[in-house]
Ligand SMILES: Nc1ncnc2c1ncn2[C@@H]1O[C@H](COP(=O)(O)OP(=O)(O)OP(=O)(O)O)[C@@H](O)[C@H]1O
């Protein structure tokens with residue numbers, strides 16, 4: 001549904017987006033991650049046709065966004081960053097306007113507004129002026145506007161920003177459910193949302209895609225992927241790590257905590273050993289034979305750590321030193 | 322084409338409901354009527370003229386539109402940019418010119434409504450004497466067109482900045498040029514320098530020159546073209562400015 005090829009946007013000499021390509025099919029939910037200023041919003045603005053790209057192509061539903069914007073825009077629902085809304089209107093007036101501009105009228109309009117209001121839990125503020133809404137409600141109002149015409153493509157820039165935990169949960173669920181029939185791109189700084197809602201995630205940094213894959217695939221890039229955390233009783237930390245270093249597949253052992261006669265260590269496999277998770281854990285288990293093992297846990301890999309190591313390579317090296 | 326009309330209508334409707342949702346619209350209309358009445362009866366010498374015409378009423382329009390119209394037009398685009406709603410508006414399935422036209426028409430209708438509410442002046446003059454109502458209708462038409470020209474300029478300056486005050490000042494200055502270019506002294510100045518053609522050109526550029534004919538009850542095709550082309554040009558420039566902002 002969405003196809004982006006070599007998309008670039010330069011502001012003066014600044015390369016906000018620099019050669020981004022990906023595509024999103026119907027039934028996919030693509031998570032857009034990246035540090036502040038990475039170019040997520042700029043990319044979304046180009047996909048929705050708000051700003052023209054410096055180079056590259058965007059097509060939505062087969063329509064080129066630059067050459068044939070109107071039919072392309074018809075397919076899209078868009079929640080911009082910071083959820084703008086007309087402050088001089090009531091919530092219901094605003095949603096009616098959104099429906100009208102999408103070509104709905106009469107009964108169809110009423111139904112669409114009603115549906116969006118229900119999905120975004122806006123009944124209680126329906127006749128309140130947008131100006132006096134709390135941040136979360138304003139966000140939900142703008143979100144309601146984006147789904148009012150039940151679009152085939154949804155572009156959501158930080159849809160859970162400013163929502164309370166319950167609403168965050170609702171919106172993630174909503175995105176996941178809608179994602180079964182639509183093509184959705186949403187950006188977020190909350191990594192759990194990637195697990196909760198995405199079928200695929202892209203990490204972008206300084207205008208370039210630095211990782212692209214399912215949440216599992218991304219997690220596997222972590223050095224934590226396949227690592228084993230072990231807690232033993234009655235052995236000194238130094239002795240534990242000395243013994244574990246003798247295991248061939250072990251890359252590194254770090255003592256996480258040592259107190260009250262208990263030692264917790266994390267054992268990282270060598271890169272080539274990551275594939276065989278079970279075997280590595282068994283090897284560690286064998287080395288630990290004879291100790292009083294209180295806990296042995298295979299790590300799945302941590303998204304936050306992958307995110308950090310990909311987008312902040314310099315700092316990571318410093319930490320290692 | 323039907324959908325173009327529908328889009329313009331939806332935009333204009335939104336804009337108008339926005340006006341009347343706040344007291345600003347009512348305050349504006351009241352001020353407008355007070356100014357019209359005040360100038361006509363106090364300074365225009367309406368009674369002293371002792372003739373059944375609305376000359377004393379219409380002669381002030383180029384001057385107080387100078388402030389009143391930019392006050393209406395200044396928020397057209399700067400408010401959209403300040404709120405960020407421009408991002409919603411321009412990612413909807415409408416063309417930029419439909420948005421520009423819809424917003425312009427809404428404020429133009431609002432100004433026309435304010436002007437329409439001056440009808441008591443017209444009733445008064447008909448009650449006191451027997452004016453040439455053709456001339457009056459013609460003057461109203463000229464006044465509406467002039468308001469449109471000012472408004473299009475305000476729309477243009479409003480697209481330049483997200484600061485309404487700056488937009489207001491810029492459009493007052495631009496409109497002032499259009500007014501001043503037509504006062505006789507400017508033409509005399511150029512004539513005295515020997516640049517008669519320049520004097521004629523500036524006079525031809527002025528709203529005063531073209532509004533005069535309407536006030537005399539003459540609808541000249543060239544005056545119509547003048548106002549419509551000022552509107553067209555300013556709205557076109559609005560589009561260019563909006564586009565250049567988006568290109569970054
Ligand atoms: N209109 C503009 N003019 C100049 N530079 C811009 C403009 N818009 C964005 N930028 C720059 O482009 C870069 C990318 O910005 P963008 O808003 O896309 O980041 P982001 O990934 O959405 O960040 P965040 O997580 O903070 O929302 C930033 O460095 C920003 O300063």
Ligand SMILES: [Mg+2]
Nearest residue numbers: 040041042081
């Ligand atoms: Mg952003």
